[in-house]
Amino acid sequence: MNGAYLLHCSLCFRAALSQRAAAVAGMLTQLAFGELRIQVLSACYALGVAAPGMPRAAAMDYIWLGQAFLRLVPMRPDEDLADAMRTGALANDLCRPVDAYWWWWSRAVGRLAAPTLLRCVPLILICFALGVLRPPQSLGCALASLDMLVLALLVSATIRVALALIGDWGGGANATATLGMPVIWMLAGIVVPLPLFPPAVQHVIGILPFRALLDSPLRVWSGDLHGPALGWAMLHQVVWLVALVGFGRLLTRRGLARLTVQGG
Amino acid sequence: MSQILASALVKTYRRRVNAGGWRGAFGGLIASQTTTVRAVDDLSFSIAAGELIGFLGPNGAGKSTVIKLLAGILVPDGGSCTVAGRDPSRDRRAHVDAIGVVFGQRSQLWFDLPVADTFELLRLIYRRDAAVWRASREELIEILGIAPFLGRPVRQLSLGERMRCELAAALMHRPELLFLDEPTIGLDAPAKLAVRDCLQRLNRDRGVTILLTTHDLDDVEALCRRVLVINHGRLLLDGGLDQLRAGGGHSRLVRLETRGSLVVGARPGLEILSQEDGALQLRIDTRLLAIAEVVRELLSVGEVIDLAVIPPSIEEVVASLYLARP
Numbered sequence: 001m002n003g004a005y006l007l008h009c010s011l012c013f014r015a016a017l018s019q020r021a022a023a024v025a026g027m028l029t030q031l032a033f034g035e036l037r038i039q040v041l042s043a044c045y046a047l048g049v050a051a052p053g054m055p056r057a058a059a060m061d062y063i064w065l066g067q068a069f070l071r072l073v074p075m076r077p078d079e080d081l082a083d084a085m086r087t088g089a090l091a092n093d094l095c096r097p098v099d100a101y102w103w104w105w106s107r108a109v110g111r112l113a114a115p116t117l118l119r120c121v122p123l124i125l126i127c128f129a130l131g132v133l134r135p136p137q138s139l140g141c142a143l144a145s146l147d148m149l150v151l152a153l154l155v156s157a158t159i160r161v162a163l164a165l166i167g168d169w170g171g172g173a174n175a176t177a178t179l180g181m182p183v184i185w186m187l188a189g190i191v192v193p194l195p196l197f198p199p200a201v202q203h204v205i206g207i208l209p210f211r212a213l214l215d216s217p218l219r220v221w222s223g224d225l226h227g228p229a230l231g232w233a234m235l236h237q238v239v240w241l242v243a244l245v246g247f248g249r250l251l252t253r254r255g256l257a258r259l260t261v262q263g264g
Numbered sequence: 265m266s267q268i269l270a271s272a273l274v275k276t277y278r279r280r281v282n283a284g285g286w287r288g289a290f291g292g293l294i295a296s297q298t299t300t301v302r303a304v305d306d307l308s309f310s311i312a313a314g315e316l317i318g319f320l321g322p323n324g325a326g327k328s329t330v331i332k333l334l335a336g337i338l339v340p341d342g343g344s345c346t347v348a349g350r351d352p353s354r355d356r357r358a359h360v361d362a363i364g365v366v367f368g369q370r371s372q373l374w375f376d377l378p379v380a381d382t383f384e385l386l387r388l389i390y391r392r393d394a395a396v397w398r399a400s401r402e403e404l405i406e407i408l409g410i411a412p413f414l415g416r417p418v419r420q421l422s423l424g425e426r427m428r429c430e431l432a433a434a435l436m437h438r439p440e441l442l443f444l445d446e447p448t449i450g451l452d453a454p455a456k457l458a459v460r461d462c463l464q465r466l467n468r469d470r471g472v473t474i475l476l477t478t479h480d481l482d483d484v485e486a487l488c489r490r491v492l493v494i495n496h497g498r499l500l501l502d503g504g505l506d507q508l509r510a511g512g513g514h515s516r517l518v519r520l521e522t523r524g525s526l527v528v529g530a531r532p533g534l535e536i537l538s539q540e541d542g543a544l545q546l547r548i549d550t551r552l553l554a555i556a557e558v559v560r561e562l563l564s565v566g567e568v569i570d571l572a573v574i575p576p577s578i579e580e581v582v583a584s585l586y587l588a589r590p
Contacts, residue, residue, distance in 0.1 A: 003388045004385060007385050008385060011374060011381055011385060015374060015375075015377055088370070089370050091332060091367060092367065092370055092371075094336070094356065094360070095335060095360050095365040096360060096386075096389055097357045097358070097361035097389060097390065098357070098389055099357070256339075258339070259338060259339070
């Protein structure tokens with residue numbers, strides 16, 4: 001890839017790093033909600049409801065890691081792109097000899113990486129200090145889950161860009177955001193760890209892209225996914241990344257052909 | 265040979281119609297109505313290499329849309345445009361690699377980061393020869409006087425400082441053609457002069473073709489030999505500055521501050537707009553009356569404290585141009 005996209009990504013990363021107050025607020029919220037989820041899940045284990053899918057300790061790791069990497073799950077369409085479409089600032093991007101999609105994509109990656117890093121590092125350290133999170137099972141697990149977290153970041157940014165493209169060029173960003181988001185959260189594993197879903201649902205969840213956002217890397221950390229299953233999970237991430245990028249590029253090409261730039 | 269050729273260019277926008285209020289809000293949910301607006305309507309013109317052209321018209325006339333069509337950002341709905349032998353929208357990346365664009369109302373710089381970072385990013389985007397780039401960068405920093413604030417985040421710059429940086433950012437890659445959409449909007453006098461000076465030098469020394477939209481008649485007078493005036497997406501005038509004046513610029517507003525009241529009679533060519541104790545406003549048609557004559561008369565009939573003769577604004581010229589059309 002051209003160095004311009006890389007620099008664009010890192011400039012966006014640097015610009016987003018300045019939002020430290022938001023990161024602290026987010027961390028506190030995620031700690032509080034993490035504790036709440038732990039209590040609910042503990043109750044389920046105590047009643048024997050949740051037992052078959054996942055051992056209790058692994059489920060606890062899953063929840064705390066999920067809180068640390070919550071940012072990887074798209075909460076709304078890519079704001080920079082959605083704003084640029086709404087205000088017409090898009091015109092500036094198109095005045096430069098760059099590929100519009102990769103330009104937006106590199107920005108989305110940089111803009112997501114900064115807050116993710118700002119939240120996950122302190123949260124993981126706090127969880128270690130409190131003794132509620134176990135370190136990765138092995139060095140191999142650690143490296144594999146790091147790889148998969150990076151892939152999850154790329155998938156997440158790609159989904160954000162796609163949501164913004166569908167939203168504004170399909171006529172109604174808010175509609176896609178409100179309808180789609182809770183489903184994405186559930187299918188990524190925020191609400192309940194995915195291994196605890198009924199087996200019939202597991203097949204569907206396994207195919208959909210959303211487990212690539214959170215579930216897969218978290219289960220690699222705790223050693224729950226290993227061997228061929230780990231390979232498949234990584235392949236699942238890569239395949240969906242490629243497919244979603246292709247989808248986004250298609251939307252971009254179609255959108256630019258009938259673009260309206262408003263204002264000024 | 266024309267560098268820019270627009271023939272029968274058309275761009276339409278679909279606009280949602282909403283009755284407003286609760287009824288409009290709920291009605292729009294059930295059946296939304298749209299109307300089609302022709303932002304650019306059968307527009308043809310041609311511009312030769314090395315020209316510096318003022319592109320005028322009231323707000324909403326379609327100026328920005330034309331700029332965006334010529335820059336390849338928008339795809340025309342009808343007609344065609346050719347810029348330096350390229351079809352701008354079909355060949356957008358190659359096209360924008362050779363042109364520079366500034367939108368006065370939007371910033372292309374990074375709000376949170378120093379200007380120097382944006383320049384570095386541009387260097388990687390355009391991939392010009394390193395020596396050429398460095399020379400171009402030094403030259404622009406010098407001409408625009410932006411060296412003192414290269415290291416400051418853009419959000420800390422004043423509008424004038426920022427606009428000079430915007431201009432530098434649009435020119436770093438030495439474009440053969442420059443499109444500017446209201447580059448002097450909101451600027452104070454020194455910043456405006458710096459921008460004008462830069463544009464003049466580019467045009468004169470390097471033969472860069474420049475098309476700029478503005479509402480500032482002083483910009484036009486200082487820079488342009490030729491103007492294009494449009495309204496409702498149609499061409500109203502294409503010619504020299506003198507033609508623009510002749511098209512509607514023969515009315516003058518005279519504003520007087522007087523001691524006591526001053527009585528003057530209306531007559532053909534002289535219209536009294538307002539008359540109060542100590543203040544008087546007249547409109548003079550210079551085709552019928554000489555300004556000097558009227559002023560002499562005013563000075564003789566009363567005690568004048570202050571007197572201003574105000575030429576019509578660009579909006580008035582354009583408005584009268586447009587109204588003069590059947």
